Every structure is written in C-alpha cells, then in structure tokens.
Amino acid sequence: xxxxxxxxxxxxxxxxxxxxxxxxxxxxxxxxxxxxxxxxxxxxxxxxxxxxxxxxxxxxxxxxxxxxxxxxxxxxxxxxxxxxxxxxxxxxxxxxxxxxxxxxxxxxxxxxxxxxxxxxxxxxxxxxxxxxxxxxxxxxxxxxxxxxxxxxxxxxxxxxxxxxxxxxxxxxxxxxxxxxxxxxxxxxxxxxxxxxxxxxxxxxxxxxxxxxxxxxxxxxxx
Amino acid sequence: xxxxxxxxxxxxxxxxxxxxxxxxxxxxxxxxxxxxxxxxxxxxxxxxxxxxxxxxxxxxxxxxxxxxxxxxxxxxxxxxxxxxxxxxxxxxxxxxxxxxxxxxxxxxxxxxxxxxxxxxxxxxxxxxxxxxxxxxxxxxxxxxxxxxxxxxxxxxxxxxxxxxxxxxxxxxxxxxxxxxxxxxxxxxxxxxxxxxxxxxxxxxxxxxxxxxxxxxxxxxxxxxxxxxxxxxxxxxxxxxxxxxxxxxxxxxxxxxxxxxxxxxxxxxxxxxxxxxxxxxxxxxxxxxxxxxxxxxxxxxxxxxxxx
Numbered sequence: 083x084x085x086x087x088x089x090x091x092x093x094x095x096x097x098x099x100x101x102x103x104x105x106x107x108x109x110x111x112x113x114x115x116x117x118x119x120x121x122x123x124x125x126x127x128x129x130x131x132x133x134x135x136x137x138x139x140x141x142x143x144x145x146x147x148x149x150x151x152x153x154x155x156x157x158x159x160x161x162x163x164x165x166x167x168x169x170x171x172x173x174x175x176x177x178x179x180x181x182x183x184x185x186x187x188x189x190x191x192x193x194x195x196x197x198x199x200x201x202x203x204x205x206x207x208x209x210x211x212x213x214x215x216x217x218x219x220x221x222x223x224x225x226x227x228x229x230x231x232x233x234x235x236x237x238x239x240x241x242x243x244x245x246x247x248x249x250x251x252x253x254x255x256x257x258x259x260x261x262x263x264x265x266x267x268x269x270x271x272x273x274x275x276x277x278x279x280x281x282x283x284x285x286x287x288x289x290x291x292x293x294x295x296x297x298x299x300x301x302x303x304x
Numbered sequence: 305x306x307x308x309x310x311x312x313x314x315x316x317x318x319x320x321x322x323x324x325x326x327x328x329x330x331x332x333x334x335x336x337x338x339x340x341x342x343x344x345x346x347x348x349x350x351x352x353x354x355x356x357x358x359x360x361x362x363x364x365x366x367x368x369x370x371x372x373x374x375x376x377x378x379x380x381x382x383x384x385x386x387x388x389x390x391x392x393x394x395x396x397x398x399x400x401x402x403x404x405x406x407x408x409x410x411x412x413x414x415x416x417x418x419x420x421x422x423x424x425x426x427x428x429x430x431x432x433x434x435x436x437x438x439x440x441x442x443x444x445x446x447x448x449x450x451x452x453x454x455x456x457x458x459x460x461x462x463x464x465x466x467x468x469x470x471x472x473x474x475x476x477x478x479x480x481x482x483x484x485x486x487x488x489x490x491x492x493x494x495x496x497x498x499x500x501x502x503x504x505x506x507x508x509x510x511x512x513x514x515x516x517x518x519x520x521x522x523x524x525x526x527x528x529x530x531x532x533x534x535x536x537x538x539x540x541x542x543x544x545x546x547x548x549x550x551x552x553x554x555x556x557x558x559x560x561x562x563x564x565x566x567x568x569x570x571x572x573x574x575x576x577x578x579x580x581x582x583x584x585x586x587x588x589x590x591x592x593x594x595x596x597x598x599x600x601x602x603x604x605x606x607x608x609x610x611x
Contacts, residue, residue, distance in 0.1 A: 235415050236386070236426065240433035240482060242475065243412050244467030244494060245541040252541035253415045265475055277475070280482055283390065283434040283449060 119174030152179025218288025226267030309461035321584030359419025384413025401458030440487030468505035515581035
C-alpha cells in the first residue's frame with residue numbers, strides 16, 4: 083500500500099487559516115489501512131482544527147467526506163455537489179488523491195493534510211516499512227524476493243557494503259541490512275550460487291529517471 | 305601490461321607495493337594537498353586521494369589528483385558512486401586520464417547521513433561493482449557504459465576495496481570473487497587489526513585462486529591512542545579491533561601510546577609480509593600522515609623500487 087503520515091497540526095492550520103469553510107476529504111483506500119487519512123482520521127482532524135481555531139476565537143466550518151478512492155475521477159466527481167459551498171479543500175489522501183482533486187476542481191484551492199511516504203507493508207500493529215520504490219523493472223526474481231533498490235540504504239545491486247554489522251545497516255541499527263536478508267533467503271532457497279552473478283548497471287528509464295510515467299493499456303483504454 | 309601505471313608495473317615485477325592516502329582539504333587550498341603529498345615522496349608507489357570521505361565535502365579527488373600528478377607523483381583517483389551518476393563519473397575518468405592519472409579506486413562511499421550534508425540526495429546510479437565494470441569497459445573495449453565508442457580510451461589500473469571484517473563473513477570472499485569477475489586489478493583492504501580473521505579470509509581467497517587474479521594490498525592504520533582503539537572497536541561499523549589490542553594500548557602510559565601504536569602496526573606488517581596472497585600495503589595514517597615515512601622505513605619497505 084501507499085503509506086502516509088498526518089502533517090503536524092500547525093502546518094495544516096496555516097494552510098486553512100485564510101478560509102471560513104472547508105471540505106475535509108479522506109480516502110477509503112491505503113491511507114485508511116495505514117490509519118493516516120480514512121474516515122476516522124478525518125473526524126479526528128476536523129475536531130482538532132475546530133478546537134484550535136475556537137481557542138483563537140475564529141470559526142472554521144468543516145464539511146467531512148470520505149471517498150471510496152480519491153485517485154479515481156469517478157469517485158472524486160462525488161465532491162461536485164459540495165465544492166461550490168466551500169472556500170477550500172483539505173485532503174487526507176496520498177499525493178495522488180490531492181492532485182486528482184486539483185485537476186477536477188481547477189478553481190478551488192486544495193491542501194494536503196498528510197505526507198505521502200512510501201510503498202510498504204505492515205510489519206506489526208502500528209509499524210509500516212518500505213518495500214518497493216516502483217523502479218519499473220522488478221528485480222525480486224534475482225534477489226530472493228527482497229528488494230535491494232528499496233531496502234538497501236545505498237540501493238546497491240551487488241551488496242552488502244562494508245558497513246553491514248550483525249545483520250543491520252550501518253546507518254541505523256533499527257534497519258535490517260537488505261543484503262543480509264537477501265543472502266539468508268538465497269541460502270534458505272538453496273540458491274547461493276545466484277549471489278555470484280553480478281547484477282549489471284540498472285536501466286533507470288522505467289523508474290522516475292525516465293520522466294513522469296504512464297501506463298497505457300490499449301485493450302482497456304477508451 | 306594493461307596500463308602505464310607505475311603501481312601496475314611494481315606489482316607485475318613482484319615487488320611488495322606500498323600506497324598511502326591523502327585526504328583533500330576542506331577549502332581551496334592547493335598548498336595543503338602538495339604538502340601532504342610531498343611528505344610521501346620516495347616512500348610510497350602511489351597516493352590514494354579520497355573522494356568526499358565520510359560524506360564530508362572536500363576539494364574534489366580529481367583536482368587534488370591533478371595537483372599531485374603535477375608534482376610528478378602518482379595518485380590513485382578514488383571515486384564513490386554516492387555523489388554522481390554515470391555521466392559525471394565517466395567524464396571525470398576521461399578528465400583524469402587526460403591529466404595522466406592512470407590509477408583508480410572504485411567505491412560505493414559512505415552514506416550521506418554520516419557527513420556534513422545529511423540532507424543531500426543519495427545518487428547511487430551505479431554501485432562499486434558496476435563502476436569497476438564501467439572502467440574496465442572503457443579501457444578494454446574502448447566504449448562508454450552506454451555503448452558508444454571512446455576516442456583515446458582511458459587506460460586505468462582498476463582498484464577496489466574489500467572489508468573482510470564486515471558481515472556476513474561467509475560472503476566476503478565470494479564478494480571479492482565478484483569484484484574480480486567485474487574486472488578489478490588490485491584491492492586495498494579495510495584496516496587490519498584482527499589478523500586471525502583476516503588470515504581466514506585470505507586463506508579462502510587463495511583457495512579460490514583469487515590471489516592469482518588480483519593484487520591484494522593489506523590495509524594498515526596505526527593506532528594513535530587507547531581512545532582511538534576503543535572508538536574504532538565500538539563506534540566504526542565494519543571495523544574489527546580485538547579487545548587484546550585495546551588493552552595493550554591502554555596498558556602503556558598515555559605518552560607512550562602513540563609509540564605502542566606504531567609498534568603494533570609494524571608487527572602487523574611483519575606478520576602479513578609472509579601471508580600468502582599479500583602483494584603490498586596500503587597505509588592509512590588517519591590524521592597522522594607524517595608517520596607514514598617512518599612506518600615504511602621501519603617496516604623495511606625501502607627503498608621503493610624503480611620500474
């Protein structure tokens with residue numbers, strides 16, 4: 083999933099301060115799963131904002147909505163009946179959702195209430211960690227199902243570097259050394275010989291370096 | 305011979321090679337570079353010039369290498385893949401060769417989080433293994449990484465680092481084999497304090513026949529004090545300083561600790577001289593460069609051969 087974390091309240095307050103009436107929009111997808119911007123967080127942020135402004139003697143009217151998917155024009159359309167009644171939109175979706183609103187409602191300011199973080203997985207209750215950088219040309223078949231691009235601090239395709247210590251990364255003892263994980267996994271699979279193959283310099287074009295990316299499925303495109 | 309490198313010639317002639325390093329200054333100070341390099345004249349065969357070591361901004365390795373080359377000394381251009389993409393690195397390699405620099409050391413580099421610009425973007429377009437492949441392709445095939453032909457290809461004698469003390473240990477010899485496969489000519493190792501562990505690694509290197517394909521220079525760093533020994537033991541990732549060494553340093557009065565450190569370093573060199581596969585020494589006297597001539601002399605590594 084795409085993970086996100088709510089921005090500090092002070093930053094959000096500064097975004098919405100000029101306005102009297104805002105639409106606060108959550109998303110029912112990834113940000114709900116990572117407890118950053120679903121229906122529940124929309125309610126909590128709404129109360130926090132109202133309390134903060136009340137202390138200043140200012141009224142902020144907030145309309146709360148949570149869309150099924152904020153990155154999908156079909157659902158963003160659901161805001162059309164409400165958008166003219168507000169001065170601005172505050173979105174709790176990932177950056178994709180915020181931009182979808184900006185694109186559909188060109189004359190309405192929209193602000194992000196969360197910082198979009200990474201594509202990751204849940205490690206345990208309340209802990210998420212990065213798993214994928216969307217490089218566009220998956221290497222997991224060569225590396226025992228563990229991604230060096232996303233999980234090695236230096237994204238070394240032929241690690242580990244000389245800083246791997248007791249299975250941990252030199253930059254932080256909380257971070258696993260991706261290449262230790264890869265090696266352990268190759269051993270468990272009986273594929274140690276795979277380590278001896280040099281992974282060649284990566285073609286980064288399918289990644290962000292090739293410019294903004296787009297997928298066109300001719301069979302589906304209308 | 306693959307190159308015009310003096311270091312290559314010395315190794316090919318079967319001599320024990322000696323290299324040391326010069327860290328460029330944190331300012332536009334050419335005299336500092338020259339001063340440090342002059343200190344090593346006649347004592348080493350080539351001088352490594354570090355590339356923003358510990359991720360701290362310094363004068364570029366390439367410009368300091370040029371200054372050293374102009375003195376008639378032989379620099380080894382260190383290049384980390386952290387700061388620049390393959391375009392920038394290949395253009396610097398052309399520039400270096402145009403100035404007569406013909407030794408390189410291919411490294412991944414310390415992560416920016418350790419340096420003075422922890423907020424910097426982390427490039428890693430290539431890793432050290434792939435940089436070795438690029439430099440070799442430039443030299444042996446006369447082609448850039450992208451495939452185009454090079455006019456007057458740079459002929460670099462290609463070095464890389466190896467740390468036998470990092471984890472997982474069982475991977476360390478296999479990893480060196482990968483660097484050999486990538487095309488490395490010489491290796492400079494991490495500082496050696498734990499000779500037993502280093503010996504185990506070297507044994508595996510020799511069993512795999514890698515010592516026939518690559519020249520291994522043993523990394524030597526004299527301990528300056530018990531404090532330094534302790535710090536290296538506990539705080540530096542991938543460094544293995546045995547407790548006995550820390551105790552030995554702490555066991556002599558503070559004023560004599562530096563001498564004890566030099567003694568340990570000389571004993572280490574002596575032991576390594578007879579170890580199968582060792583082709584020379586890379587002496588990194590951190591913040592203590594003026595000691596290198598004395599170490600080389602007392603280790604019986606003088607005079608440096610003329611080739």
